[in-house]
Amino acid sequence: MIAMRIVVPVKQVPDLVEELELNSEGSDIDREFVKFVANEWDEQALEEALLIKEAVGAQVSVVAFDEPDVDQTLYTALARGADEAVKLTGAGDGWLSTAERSRLLAQWLSGQSYDMVITGVQASDDLDGQLAGTLGGLLGVPHASVVVGVEPGSGSVTVTQELAGGTVVRTEIATPCVLGMQTARQAPRYAPISRIRQAMSAGGLESVEAPGEATGPTDGIELLRLYPPEKAGRAEMISGDAPAVAERIVEILASKGLVKL
């Protein structure tokens, strides 16, 4: 029997802990000095794929576009237990919109055999949870997003999706399908630096020409302005060191009658 193949698309996102500056045209963030990190939800997707591999056997392929520091992310995936890492090159300089990312990935996937594509539920830049659904729609296969559990069967998987307030629904879905992973059954495993180095020196990263190039922003949506939220509604910042701040917080709570001084 041929083992199941699971494809996990991953991407790099700006580290949101750092200050985001706009470029001189104000049309995008300035990507020059931004630190890029792996999208945290992609790590959930990879973890679930690896758990399935361990339980029932599967070939896990990780795929990414050529983005800043993406090699590190791909080698980390190999060190965690992925079988294959593919880097799609030549799609364009730097950043791809969701629409283009989905279109190019769908094109690449249609030339591949796969049972499941597991994406992260969303990326914290402007992907906003559109990849799993868009891929499903473009590939013409069923999809489910906000997934918190995957039970592989034969020719199908039973997925658990989380609705509001922790209510969950379970659905059996025929494979091939696309799943957007919210939370894997266990926290993403740690890959020791030594193993990442090993993966790097083994050089298991496969570079493949992307099936096309970026063609520009989404049709029919014009960006008028990009800006940080108004400062007007912002919090009054309490100054001083921790004891002074604690003092003030207690005062505020007392003034509302919430604690007694």
Place this chain on the structure above:
Amino acid sequence: MGNDVVVVVEHDGGVVSDTTFELLGKGRELADAWGGRLVAALFGEPELAGELGAADVVRFAAGAELGGYCPEAWEALLLNVVESVGARLVLIGTSTVGMDLGSSLAARWHAAPLSYVVALRADGDQLLATSQIYAGKLLADLRVTAPRVVVTHIGGLLPSDAGRRAGSPAREEIDPGVLGSLKSAFKERRVPDGGGVDITAAPMLVSVGRGIAGQDNLELAQEVADALGVPLSASRPVIDQGWLPKPHQVGKSGKKVKPKAYLAFGISGAPEHLEGMRNSELIIACNTDPSAPIFDVAHYGTTVDLFDLLPELAERLGD
């Protein structure tokens, strides 16, 4: 091209969500501006149509298994609705259902997807939208010229009263044949047990996020909570790591809370978190990152280290 606006009705356990009413209100405004109809798409629980008076038409599908939510079934029904009415705009909440259906509907209906929308208005025959990006650190004002657009809108930002109207919309059943060749089957719907704590009933909450950096450190926050006599709550990553049980989670996929005071430690203020607590009467946030979006909704803020602040607070609040 039509001018109809379609709102997807979300319901859970026979109750229509507040966000649905908010969107019905907004949908009414836009449909009126463009001279189109407001169409409510209701899958499962057809008796809920009686609450959808803001709409001109309710397109519904019956079937108990639909009520539990099955992505492929809902997608097939929704595609049928948007194609059979003259829709130009579909509105869904940025919920699981919205995230799940919005993008795939856009791909299959050849529409432009807009997500994490926080504001929408008609500008003549066009649509202006504001979207949150970078987890709320930036806003994008957008002009939509696409003839078809699917919007997922953040809940809790619009008045829901606008959508709660009496009326008797036409009821039209969707041809069940639409569900003929599905590759998925609904299995079950499970509601979690409460686990003893009800954070929605607490007068104050001490809430911790990923900044707490480890389960052992929860003790520091617990001491403050104990001194105040209130429970701990948390952001999703704290729950996902297993540091606190699910009933303690605040946010879109957790509980919506509105305490007299919400004290947030090491929480960045991602849109999904804000959705659950932004209406608290008083919000005090501690975060070492001065640009953390939590400070946009907090009344008071501090950038001191939570590991320095929590013991100081415990000391002053303990008797």
